[in-house]
Amino acid sequence: MATSHKRETARRTPRAAVLAGSLAALATTAVVTGGVLNSSAPGADLVAVDRSKAAAGSVGDSGRRLPVLSRSADRSADAIGTELDALLSDDATAKAVAEADQRRWTAAPLNLWTRPDKRAKQVGEIEVGEKVLLTGRTYGERAEIVLDGKSRWVTAGHFSDEKPATLGGACTNGTSVPANVSASIKKVHEAVCANFPEVRVYGTLRGGGGDHPRGRAVDIMISGARGWEIANFVRANYSALGVSYVIYAQKIWSVERSGEGWRGMPNRGSATANHYDHVHVSVF
Incomplete structure (x- = not known):
């Protein structure tokens, strides 16, 4: 009986020790939990990086997602830009200038522009009654002409196959104005x-x-x-x-x-x- 009692006593842990161990475990859990809540979690950042890579295909050095551009939203603008770039390329322009063979008269004074879009710079004006060489290329409301061997763009629709009237000649239809006008x-x-x-x-x-x-x-x-x-x-x-x-x-x-x-x-x-x-x- 004495031996049995000793074995039972040996297996038991004193009550005070058990209580102290439980408190220590709770304290450890609190510290770990607080550290996770109050610090950046490297594991979570890596997950965000992986997800953003899958969704956007690109991630910044900081691990933050970069903005994703809509391909469909910019497709038309890209197409227009590509078309205009091709039209104004050095090779295309040189070819148009070299092959220009249509001559017509200007039916109105026209501003001269370096290109046909909003980025154009005005570089002069051509008067009515000037015979100009057209390349046949147009873009929007502009038409391309050749002036002094250079490509210039003007407002389309103001050309004539016949030379416009000039000053001179006599009034022969019998009309007149009062003598006391200026x-x-x-x-x-x-x-x-x-x-x-x-x-x-x-x-x-x-x-x-x-x-x-x-x-x-x-x-x-x-x-x-x-x-x-x-x-x-x-x-x-x-x-x-x-x-x-x-x-x-x-x-x-x-x-x-x-x-x-x-x-x-x-x-x-x-x-x-x-x-x-x-x-x-x-x-x-």
């Missing part, structure tokens, strides 16, 4: 009459405000495409005719803002008020 208005009438004899009505002096009562304005009664030919003819010869500004089809061109070309005007409510049935010319 000398510049007389020049405008003579030039337009000589080159566009189909115009039979010229409005000059009238009441109200503006340049008409002072004899410094004339309304050239015309409409349609022919009206644009007259408007651009007067604009091209503004210096010789003493012109200040021209209005036609709800657009205005003025000497003071000549670099802006034809500018839109507010709607005044009728064809006459918006200058669709006549070209208005004011002089200095």
Whole structure:
């Protein structure tokens, strides 16, 4: 019996020791848990890296995911950029310039641009009545011409197979303007009459405000495409005719803002008020 009692006693751990061991285990668990919660977990970062690699195909040095670009969103822009780059490449441009063989007359003053998109720089202007060499290449609203052996881009749609009218000649259709209008208005009438004899009505002096009562304005009664030919003819010869500004089809061109070309005007409510049935010319 004594022997049995000794074995049982040997197997038991004192109660105080058991309690101390439990407290130590709890303390260790708390320390480990707190360390995990309050520190960056290398294992978790590596998982994030692996997942981001699978999803985005690229991960930064810090292990953070890099933004993923949508391929479909930029596909059209890339296509446009590739098309324009190919069009403006040195080889393509040199070939277009060398093979250009179409000659036409400019029907309006045109700004010259280095390229056909928004990154273009204006490098001059070509007057109406100039014979130019076209390559036949276009992009958007621009057409390519060859000037002094270089590629230049201008607004398309302003070329003619026939040489535009120039100053000179005599008015033979019997029209006239009052003797007391300005000398510049007389020049405008003579030039337009000589080159566009189909115009039979010229409005000059009238009441109200503006340049008409002072004899410094004339309304050239015309409409349609022919009206644009007259408007651009007067604009091209503004210096010789003493012109200040021209209005036609709800657009205005003025000497003071000549670099802006034809500018839109507010709607005044009728064809006459918006200058669709006549070209208005004011002089200095």
